[in-house]
Amino acid sequence: MSAAQQTAPSGAKSATDSEGRTGPVVISVDAMGGDRGPAAVVAGVAASAKKNSDIKFILHGPEAELTKLVARRRILSGRCEIRGADRIVRMEDKPSQVMRNGKGTSMWSTLDAVRAGEAQVAVSCGNTGALMALSMIRLRKLPGVNRPAIAVLWPSKNPQHFNVMLDVGADIRADAPDLLQYATMGASYAKTGLALETPRVGLLNVGTEEHKGRAELKEAHDLIKKHAESGAFEFVGFVEGGDIPGKNCDVIVTDGFTGNIAIKTGEGTASLIGDLLRDAFAYSPLSRIASVLALTSLRRLKKRIDPRRVNGGVFLGLNGTVVKSHGSADATGVSAAIKLAYELSRSGFHDTLAGQLAQTGQSAQSELPPRAS
């Protein structure tokens, strides 16, 4: 590590320095707002620091408490700056209130480090609605973006093992031009996050036939179809709920209401099956022996679908990258979210996305009637 890298990060507008060498990625982490408190977040930060020497951190929350927690982790020595912020956004706080009174919270401070260019990515386990609301006012939307979206990776039958789904809850509404933007952003994310050259995008509906579904979905269908080429993705048309974990497409586009319910239904179903599987193996002495023999196999399965390991919704459409970790994330979950944040930053995802949006925007703008928003 160079001397410069050992000091607290500042002015780190880009992870690449002026001579083209890449410095460490600086990640701004909100230590508060998660269900398990700052200790779990610091443990996750420490786990990431251990696995990857190329990351530095700015940690936001009550200074005394964080100083104590960080001091206990030798791996964080010289790699973790603490920014005191005594106020906390709670899970039950309304986004509108947080927008008005959020200054001084650890969440606000976390985003401001990205806004100031000191960090490349922000990570928070806090209140999703508040985080999106604050991200919109502190980072602002990318030019031409109407509604930012939250994208997640979802375990799937595809060779890349995951599909991208968006929006999973940034905004409960989405009209046809919004859904086109989601398609563009989701495809861009799949290119970086899943290393796919030409992602296949599907529009979520109640049937694959073109006459089915809501009117705005038919409009979105035609709009996305028209702009697939400029967005450098393949449009497979309407897909159904079963395609989210399926193999018919790589990116599933939907509004935040439907996407949120779909993802939570999927998580709940996986959790139910996990419980039933445990019961099944605990049922008899023979099945208990079987479970010991199958331990490695079951661990492999668990690793593949463990929500903690694919933890992190990415906010797309902002001037800056924000990763939303699960509120209930433990150290493993926080570390997975940091890994995702690191990879997005290192790959230059944000600049690619902004470029792609500008391109599709130009192509769409030239044909669409002006919109009121």
Add this chain to the structure above:
Amino acid sequence: MSAAQQTAPSGAKSATDSEGRTGPVVISVDAMGGDRGPAAVVAGVAASAKKNSDIKFILHGPEAELTKLVARRRILSGRCEIRGADRIVRMEDKPSQVMRNGKGTSMWSTLDAVRAGEAQVAVSCGNTGALMALSMIRLRKLPGVNRPAIAVLWPSKNPQHFNVMLDVGADIRADAPDLLQYATMGASYAKTGLALETPRVGLLNVGTEEHKGRAELKEAHDLIKKHAESGAFEFVGFVEGGDIPGKNCDVIVTDGFTGNIAIKTGEGTASLIGDLLRDAFAYSPLSRIASVLALTSLRRLKKRIDPRRVNGGVFLGLNGTVVKSHGSADATGVSAAIKLAYELSRSGFHDTLAGQLAQTGQSAQSELPPRAS
């Protein structure tokens, strides 16, 4: 069996005869329209006939083909009347077309046997949209019902092992009064289908806080809360996708768009985990031995979540009971749908539901502004 029961059923308005004795339940079965053709349907009918001597059938489809298939099953001798219908509703047919031109199809004929009172329940594996459209014109909606709904049983963590969810696809729209009717119908179904005295009803949303979600959901929330007592259910308020397979409520109420996507996401996730589990057990010699030892446990698990064994969406809100079996149902699936149809008929579910709807309707009508529809 009495002599009367051995003849082909006719005029069987109720399964209970004039002296209060219960005759066999007559089920009207559409042999066509499923992905696996009439042979799978007849196999399912035969399986049900074997398990339950209290059922008789009216089977609809091409007469020569069905006569041949039925003749091969000795168990069906004298218990299965065939009604010739040469036209078939295909999966790709639009409901609106089928409504205009559906006469002469096996689906139309299947519903008409219920309309005429010859059978108590209809079962079809065919096109869901067309089946609902034909059911609406042939059976008509129950007084006061605006939108009928499709309800399914979904595996859950609750002691009764299943939750009821509706609507899963009858209609992509639903306003607040519709959602109140779904709550009433779903609670009534849970009482009969899951033997629950006071079902807990939840309204599906993107969060459990009362300020979240779409405006019509907030309206529905207040409306359902107000009428929970007259509907004889407990209202737990907003629930999330994870509660569909969860234990926080017994009945999940939502519009047909959201419900359809949720159920298909859940099915897809279960299918993905099944695939991964198979892979995990096939991975090494040790894990293959484990899978043999765990065979009984895994079968128990499979039986609990096998979609074929909980096969059958029930159409609620019509003058007659219609069970929609999965289009891809095999004999096991068809037989499960017939079992459900039998149980609904035997329990007098339809009359209970109609009574409950009338009661809630009166209570709601007295307070609601008149609606245009």
